[in-house]
Amino acid sequence: MILVWLIGIFMGGGTAALILGQWNKSIPRWVALATALAGFLLVAIFWTNQYQMINTHPSSVWLVDFKRDWISSFGISFHLSIDGLSLLLLVLTCFLGILAVLCSWKEITERTGFYYFNLLWILAGVSGVFMAMDLFLFYFFWEVMLIPMYFLIGIWGSENRVYAAYKFFIFTQASGLLMFLAILGLYFIHGQNTGMYTFNYFELMETVIPSETGLWLMLGFMVAFAVKLPVFPFHTWLPDAHSEAPTAGSLILAGLLLKTGAYGMLRFVIPLFPAAAEQMALPAMILGVAGIVYGAVLAYSQTDLKRLVAFTSVSHMGFVLMGIFSFNELAFQGVVMQLVTHAISTGALFIMAGMIKERLHTRDMNQMGGLWSRMPKMGAVGLLFAMASLGLPGLGNFIAEFLILLGAFKASVWITTVAALGLVFSAAYSLRIVQKIFWGPQDGYGHIRDFSLREILVMTTLTLSIIGLGLYPQPVIDTAAPAINKLVLLLETDKTQVGKVTKPDTQQYLVKKYQESYVRK
């Protein structure tokens, strides 16, 4: 029930913000903050309660389960369930939710009600994605999170917002529809094999799929997740969306929406199509590496700060893809860590970009420089997160990248070697951020204030989390461990039976029925 509550809180909070926003512009902020806090508390308390359980009974993967019939004609149920992996991402969702509310506090002054409505509904959609254990429901939430995001970018973004919003929406929709087709294919194959038509994840996991079909279906899923992640040739929506979105939008895009892609691969692609996924492993890893290098090279050349950070995301998500398709525990744990830490580090960079824009009214790094002397606090924080993004040990990202590379090394030495180049390139672009913004000669800006109390609060939280994760990542690892172990187990006992599927003769049935019942009474 707690899962429904979580979604309910966000949706309810959003609606309340929308309605109350009609009367007063600042009420929605407080409503949204309260909602996000409530969600976070809910999940955090749940986590602390369950943490013991996770450690003592690592075999019981699913922590809590909720199931109601929804569209029973199609075997669709409202089925929510979480394991450690989902739980972590939910915590992340609520955590970033709070930050998103806080960082749009001053930025958004127009139509606040509708803004926070969208923001909270995105959170609801994302939470739903992380919890849904019914493929239809999953797709449903998958799409639900897009529309508010579209509005968020399209209404409150910067100059080129409409273009970016379109691009974001169309990319994700196109790929999502292909995934939907794959879901349907899976549904019918399962139904025809067993006679039971259901979208239930756990049932579908047992489906025996002919290997060729399996590959196609898996590609359908893959495309959606690859676009969301984003994987190398599908990444181009991301820089536009990130750079045009308002700060909270970028934060949520980078912190949460990208994660749904990785989550989808871990949750659906591998368990549903282990054999096909293994076939796909090598190309996927190569794409991952391509993303790492390509993203890094492009990041290096950008002059728009948010664009730069966006390309670093491409690079970092390349690690995630590579890790996922390395198929071993180290890499999987690395991926989980990367999901969490990338959200924090990149989120922080976006928030910072937002703060700078608020002060200098530009995102062009050529117009910045020497900000350290004006804003030493921001400088220090910016430096820290630049370091995080290049994977400095002691910060969370290092753990993630190291584990991924370590795991990938087992799968393929050469690919990992090329991927390691990413470490060098990441140094190049991260230091460029520091150089362009904080170092160098300072030009004559007017008065610029350093962090306000609210900003210090936001940044301190982020800083402490990234360092904490860097030095003691064990809670995250432990929480994810049961889910990851199960995944590894699944891959080891990979079943590659090839089943025969017969096409049903449904149409004849219809005609016969009609003709029998109507021929001349």
Added chain:
Amino acid sequence: MSSSVSTEIVMLLAALLFVLGITGVIIRKNIIFMLLSVEIMLNASGLAFVAAGSRWGQPDGQVMFIFILAMAAAEVSIGLALILQIYHQHKSLDIDKLREMNG
């Protein structure tokens, strides 16, 4: 009466008339001529029905022909009313002048 004319020939005649009607609709620019050509097509269809009816020795073909007549009448009455309006508005019956809406 008996005839050695086969259905094929009659249908061919109907088809010829039909195609002539189509040609008329396409090549004429004057709306009145277009309406006339459409009448030719409807007439051809009527012929086809009557022919088919007598091939099966059923009255249904002729019944259908009667309905076609009714429809043609309805068609023409509204069509001509429209032509009147068009003429009043455009002082011309050139169909190619009626292309304000496009794209």
Added chain:
Amino acid sequence: MDIAFYITAAVTLISTVMVITRHNPVHALLYLVISLLSLAMIFFLLGAAFAALLEIIIYAGAIMVLFIFVIMLLNLGEETAAQEKKWLKASVWTGPAIMAGILLFEFYYLISSSDAVLYNEPNIGPRPVALSLFREYLIGVELAAMLLMAAVVGAAHIGRHKKVVLHRFLKEKEMS
């Protein structure tokens, strides 16, 4: 009998061709009437006497008169003929004619590839037609009434001669 059929068919075709090629609307109309009359003859030959009668009375008699009426009302005479002469050029009609030819070929191919049947019991007089009209097709007749009602209401509304708002100074007097 066959000769009669072929001759009538030829008349029909020729007069139809004349319909679509005449410049003067009245001429075209007259050719159409000829075409309809000869078609009535073919109906008759096919044994559909009732249909033949209706063809003459309603089609040639009533509907064509409507056309004449409109042509007269709009005073479409020489002027229109000249216009049509200008419009009806080879460049305009070759393309469509080729298309129509293709379509005709397809018809021919499809119709002729079915087995041809000779007419042996052709006579269907008014009686069976009337019977089936008011038994089997009673609902159809009622619906046809609705159809005509729609036509009447529609034509009445559209044909009502109220005028176009050209400009408020040039506003014509309402006629009906």
Added chain:
Amino acid sequence: MNNLLWLIPALPLAGFLLLVAAGKHLSSKLVALTGVGSISLSALVTIMIGLNFLSSATDKETYHQTLWTWMDVGGFRPEIALSLDALSLVFVFVITFIGSLIHVYSAGFMAADKDYSRFFACMNLFVFSMLILVLADNLLLMYLGWEGVGLCSYLLIGFWYENPANGYAARKAFVITRIGDTAMALGLFTIYYQFGTLVMSEISANAASVWQPNTPIATVTALLLLAGGMGKSAQLPLQTWLPDAMAGPSPVSALIHAATMVTAGVYLIARMHVLFELSALAQMIVAGVGAVTLLVAGFSALTQYDIKRVLAYSTISQIGYMFLALGVGAWTAAIFHFMIHAFFKALLFLAAGAIIEALGHEHNMFKMGGLKDKMPLVFWTFLIGAASLSALPLISAGFYSKDQILWYAWASEKGSPILWFIAIFGAFITAAYTTRMMILTFWGVTRTEIGHHPGKLMTIPLIILAFFSVVAGFIELPHNFGHFTLFSDLLHRVLPSTVLQADESSEWKFQLLAFLATFGGIYLVFIYYYREPYKIERLRENSSFQSLYRFWHNGWGFDRLFDLVFVNPFVFIAQINKRDIVDRFYDGITSVTEHLYRLLSATQTGSLRWYIMGMVIGAIIILGLQIML
């Protein structure tokens, strides 16, 4: 005692945190006190623990302290654990001791800087990272320190960030060392999958049983680690960042880019000596890299104008000696040279810093001169350092350490005449450029007036370091000068002793040759630069000499080569692809769609006859399909 181990790195860390959190609000005195105090306390703790270790620990024993488990992922279980043995003790001692001296110096040197607290914060962070590097019990934690010192190096090189050149130098340093680090990370992966652990003692213990000597995997692993070491220690071909790193304040150069961080590679190889011993090829490459580096850097040092760049090249060259020693299996000799070098090179840098500051930030030696009498204290301490650097026989510490290396280069099992010859030629060059530097700086006419003299905070560390630059050599004497082996005895607890192939009795001949090389170098420069300077003028007019001179001056063109081969293509590709070529593909789809739209919308002409035509065509197609199918 060993449960106090954590205090050694924790104290600098505490200093760092305090400075970061409250640096703005502390007075400069308090800042200095925090910075210097934390390191000094750390040094004290080190000495306490060190004495305890020396007195009580048995031969193979190490002090070990586990703080917490870093992470535990399916058997991969690195800990945050510290471990102290003889080798790390030497390093910890050098780091904390020299570190505290340099901090004291900095308190004076940086007094006028507005970012006083930032400086000390970074320095403290550096000391912390360096201590972690040498105290780490496993390779992963060591990697943390390894990258941490890189970060601090970056921050301190770019300390005066408003000048873009400094920022550039800092980035260059970071990125180039990062290349080495990446290779090292790959080495770590290999080691993990080979040994199932990253704990260094376990690796050393198991290596021989897991690998046959000279297996390719051993060589590859050793080389990957070596690459890490090359990056950090500025060995060929990753040496180019170090001269540029001189953009940082002089104390930084002294601490990071001379005494401690740059020797991390030496530490790494010594620490992993078991792996290197398993691969003769890898060890040969280590020696080769060292040998080539020492020569190349030596020639470059000979041609510099900037006093700090001379010292920087000299550092590269001296670390080359250490690598050479490591490569021939003279483990203790390498570490010994590391320690001695730390003393005298720190001394030289600090002294140089004092000069530079006194001359109003003048780096060019050709604009100095005649300082012998104006800054006597600096002169004398500098002279002692220079003597040590050029290994002036008998009286300088540098002589003892370098002589060992020269001897082993010839005599050890893995040594060879070529290596020896290079080393001794290097000694000749060392002496030459040191002398050149001395002459240009302290003799001759005064070219720049002195601003203000260094204060006590700066001179006292100089004196202490000078003292050590002379005395420290006597703890390890060659067998024909008393055979005193205090230092190597200590290190032999950890490092194996060197196997000789030559007879010890012939060592005096080589010492004699080393004398000659040193004096030869000094004499040559003395002739050319002091006694008969017209000779050098004449040489300068020779165009081939000029180009050679420029070539050396620019560090053998490595910078340009790298720019040409790596940097420029990278930047070029990055720039032309700024708008993301992949996006063009999607733009292409968009424009195709729009073209289609335009095409189709042109069919919507509004002409009724055209619409009918469309229907007819449709009918033709539908009917035609039946005919064709």
Added chain:
Amino acid sequence: MSENDFFALAPLLLLSGSAVLIMLLIVAKLSHRIIQISSLFLFFISFLSLFYIQKILPYNVGTLLVVDGFGVFIVGLVIFSGLVVNILSYIYFEEKEEGPREYYVLLFLCTLGASVLALSQHFVSLFLGLEILTVGLYALIAYLRGRNHSIEAGIKYLVLAAFSSAFLLFGMALIYLETGTMVFLQMIPESTKSLSPLFYAGLGMMLVGVGFKLAVVPFHMWTADVYQGAPAPVTAFIATASKGGVLAVLFRFFIAIDGFKFSSVMFVLACIAAASMIFGNLLALRQRNLKRILAYSSVAHMGYLLVAFVPGSLMSLQAVCFYLFAYFATTLAAFGVVILMSGKNDDAEDIDEYRALFWRHPGQACMLSFAMLSLAGIPLTAGFTGKFYILATAVQSGYWPLAVILALSSVIGLFYYLRVITAMFAGNSNSVPEVKEKHVFFFRAGMLALSVLAAMIIWLGIYPEDVISFIRLIAF
């Protein structure tokens, strides 16, 4: 005709009776308001009668008509559409220069025509239903006869409709010639593999006629012009009722003759479906006229419906029913907003007229957004569930290419739907001053109707279970 016949035909009788009754009211020179309200009432009664006759289903009325669950469902949709259009018409026509009274008569007749279509199982009823609908529409499209666009649309529709009717007739004649019967169920071809050429030719020509009515490629070109030229309520009616009826009869015909097994016919239909989806979406891509956008979008949506149609499985029928339901609600909502937005002289056609609508009329903007999102097939809306149903149908029978084309072409569709939404959210809240509404009562009624539609859209999007099981119950 027996008593039961009358009973089963109650809805049709009521509709035709209403037409006559309204005509009498006109003769009595009653006001627009009274006529509107009474016709609303009559529509309502007709609608209710559908529930009343349910217990005797299915029922054959002679050979011409059959009243079964499927037919009644479609008739229900058609009457519902007429009802909604009726509610929205007052406010639209009251402002216009024409006398609006005959409009209601024609509306009833058109509804009757579409309903007859949905129930017919005989060529005669098919033809007559179609013609009642069409002839009524001629008049309705050109109803605002003073306007150039209206007249132009009227004549275009008239010529083309008559032209396509001729095709339909000729096709029917050929099939009649081949089979000797005009009852659908009796003309089942003997061969199970391929059709005789004559039958095929007949079917092909009928497809031309039907294709024109459905406005599928390549018979789609009139759509945009007619949608644009016709008065907005009429457009709404064309977009919904006329297509629903035609689709229903097409389905009935194909099921009866079991046309699904003839691969050549199905291939043609599949091509038409694919072309309609692609062309429809492409044509709307940069269109700036909302009515034309909706026209092209309807082309695409007919393509989607054909995708569900082509497999010819049990699920096809359900999918088509469900999608029609969703499509009706959505399209009516969209046109409803257009109607309410339209002024005295012009319909609100240009997208620019919708700029910043969200900040002026949040209610209308929301409904149009829902409609657009539903047309685009975004979850939470009826369109999504409908598209799901269609895709499921296609995938179930292995029509992967069609499914993929549907998915990809609907991505193109997103672009222009989003553009409408974007326009509504663009601009500033205070850019356009509020206009005071006239006819407050009817405006409120219109908004109420739209709200109901919006609620239906969301209801179908979130919890379609009831409707799905209902459709499963009635569709054979």
